[in-house]
Amino acid sequence: MTDTVGAARERILVVDDSEMNRSILADMLSEKFDVTEAEDGEVALEILSKQAHAFSLVLLDIVMPVKDGFDVLTEMNRTGLIENLPVIMISAETASAQIERAYELGATDFITRPFDASIVYRRVLNTIFLYAKQRKLMGVIEQQIDEKEQNSSMMVDILSHIVEFRNGESGLHILHVRTITDFLLHKLVKKTTRYTLTDADISVISMASALHDIGKIGIDDKILNKPGKLTAEEFAVMKSHSVIGANMLQSLTAYKDNPLVRHAYEICRWHHERWDGKGYPDGLKGDDIPISAQIVALADVYDALTSERVYKPALTGEQAKQMILRGECGSFNPLLLECFADEFDSICAMFTGCITDNVARREVRNLADAALHSNGIAASDRTLKLLDYERMKYSFYEQLTDEIQFEYNAETNILRLSPFGANKLGVDTEIVNPAANRLLKDQLGDEWFGNLGKVLQQTTPSDPEYKCECQLAINGEMRWYSVIMRVIWTDEIQPTISSVIGKIADVNTTHVAISELKEKSMRDPLTGLLNRAGAKEELQHKFDSFPDRKFAVAVFDIDRFKSANDKYGHQFGDKVLKELAERLLHSTRVHDICARVGGDEFVIVFDYDADYDIHAIVARVFKSLCGKVDDFDLTVSMGIAEMTCKSQSFASLFKQADIALYVTKNGGKNAYAFYDKSMGDAVAH
Helix, strand or coil: CCCCCCCCCCEEEEECCCHHHHHHHHHHHCCCCEEEEECCHHHHHHHHHHHHHHCCEEEEECCCCCCCHHHHHHHHHHHCHHHCCCEEEEECCCCHHHHHHHHHCCCCEEEECCCCHHHHHHHHHHHHHHHHHHHHHHHHHHHHHHHHHHHHHHHHHHHHHHHHHHCCCCCHHHHHHHHHHHHHHHHHHHHCCCCCCCHHHHHHHHHHHHHCCHHHHHCCHHHHCCCCCCCHHHHHHHHCHHHHHHHHHHCCHHHCCCHHHHHHHHHHHHCCCCCCCCCCCCCCCHHHCCHHHHHHHHHHHHHHHHCCECCECCCCHHHHHHHHHCCECECCCHHHHHHHHHCHHHHHHHHCCCCCCCHHHHHHHHHHHHHHCCCHHHHHHHHHHHHHHHHHHHHHHHCCCCEEEEEEECCCCEEEECHHHHHHHCCCCEEECHHHCHHHHHHHCHHHHHHHHHHHHCCCCCCCEEEEEEEEEECCEEEEEEEEEEEEEECCCCCEEEEEEEEEEEHHHHCCCCCHHHHHHCECCCCCCECHHHHHHHHHHHHHHCCCCEEEEEEEEECCHHHHHHHHCHHHHHHHHHHHHHHHHHHCCCCCEEEEEECCEEEEEEEECCCCCHHHHHHHHHHHHCEEECCEEECEEEEEEECCCCCCCHHHHHHHHHHHHHHHHHCCCCCEEECCHHHHHHHHC
16 A cells, blocks of 8 residues: 555455456556455455455445345445445445445445546545554554553552551452452343443442442451451441441542442442341342442452451362352352352462453453444444543542643644643633633743643654653742653654643652652662662661651562573563562552562561561461462562561661571571571571
């Protein structure tokens, strides 16, 4: 094809019972396109059934023997080919009824005989170009939805991880509940029409499931992490977390009609209700319990049974399944139990790491596929609905930040601001031609708009992000702000800016303390953990800022790591290191320090209150680090030192932890030990 569309030659199928007509069209198009000919509709359908993907366009006559053009269009509709393969009708017929029927059956354009070579070529070129651009647009949409879905998911995970870190549990509980919820919802809608759930409903419910225990934020740590059996009074307090979480969400009055908030409320309040009415807090029975809460209840019970807790060991998946099916964990919807039994192998596969595609990615793909498989105006409407759905979820999180979030579309010259940003600047949320908007320019200044275009043009498709700090007179107050923008590029002819997304945040509220260059210098590039220098600086900061906190240091390395490198290669060794770092981040708490200090050596600094059992915390983290990476048995050896007095230095803690590691490795691998004075004496001798 021509350079304006692509370097590869596009392939066109010409379908006409007249050899003369086929020859004329082939002569017109063969210089720029590869042309395949079919003498009637039946031959055309046979060709398309085998290699439809090879063609970019079909030129189709109406009046033909065996199968006419309308028969071909009907079959292309039945098989779905019409969705991705454009068809231009060719005929001497000019009756409006014929033309209207062709368009109703999905034809993209209509050309009448006799042919004008320039018109035929231009219409063919435009149609192919249009469909190529649409496919590219779908790719951009998928990328945007992917990024927004990841960010939305990240925000929910952050909120729910806060609960789990307080609860001393692994962050995998959130992922497990969410994934099981997704499995069961998809199975349920296939099994019955009793519950009307769209793909969008399933996506929202799956995400909202991550907030099922957010009410535990309001439960006292001593009850939340008590290793033994709770008293009746303590259990009553623990049960109140469902109402606390529901009340937290209900207080978000600005988002009361938001589907994510609504489903999260249902799940928070009623995920401990049971089918027979013997649950809490309201004693709901049967389908009086929202289906979202019913499914999360089942997912939550299964994962709780198969996970280790401070008060119990983990059960096997089969043991948990039998307990649930026998009603030992309360009664559940019989239909859901059928779905659970049907999907049990998939759930077990997830727990053993056999599922490589996560829920969020599947949701994004579903959304993009829905857009791709619509056509014409319907596709555009569907795309807008999907993007509106993403924006709806983002509005839920805007209250958590004091940032002016914005999106600028270069093609339409429209700037869209988050409600917080519009209120902060005193302007509308949607502004056409923002450079000419007086109110906006009064806030951001003429210089801002003058420099913005120049700065954005300096970005490239491979390096699309722009960051800076600048002074802006917002609401008459001159202050420093941090600006982050990401440019989205298109490149049909040459790279051009399509749109820009970004935010403006007060430097003082975002706590910008170090430069980007310094931040990178403090991180291990392979695992993303702090390196030795970064850990040292972070430790000193903690030690100076929190003199009354308790600390423990764990030093560990990977058993037989050299043999893994020698056997599988350094690329596999890097994979093991990254997998270990991910497990480490999942099993530790947000205020703990995790660092890779060299090779396969890692350090954890536990920051905890006196009420925490550091031995139980270390046992949980140690267990979570070990497991399979492909065929390699990943185990570690660890030494731990506890701070025994406030005057003890971090240097002495590290030394003691290192001694404990040395003793552990001499006694065998895949173990951990806490430092005691006898170890120091043994090493000294």
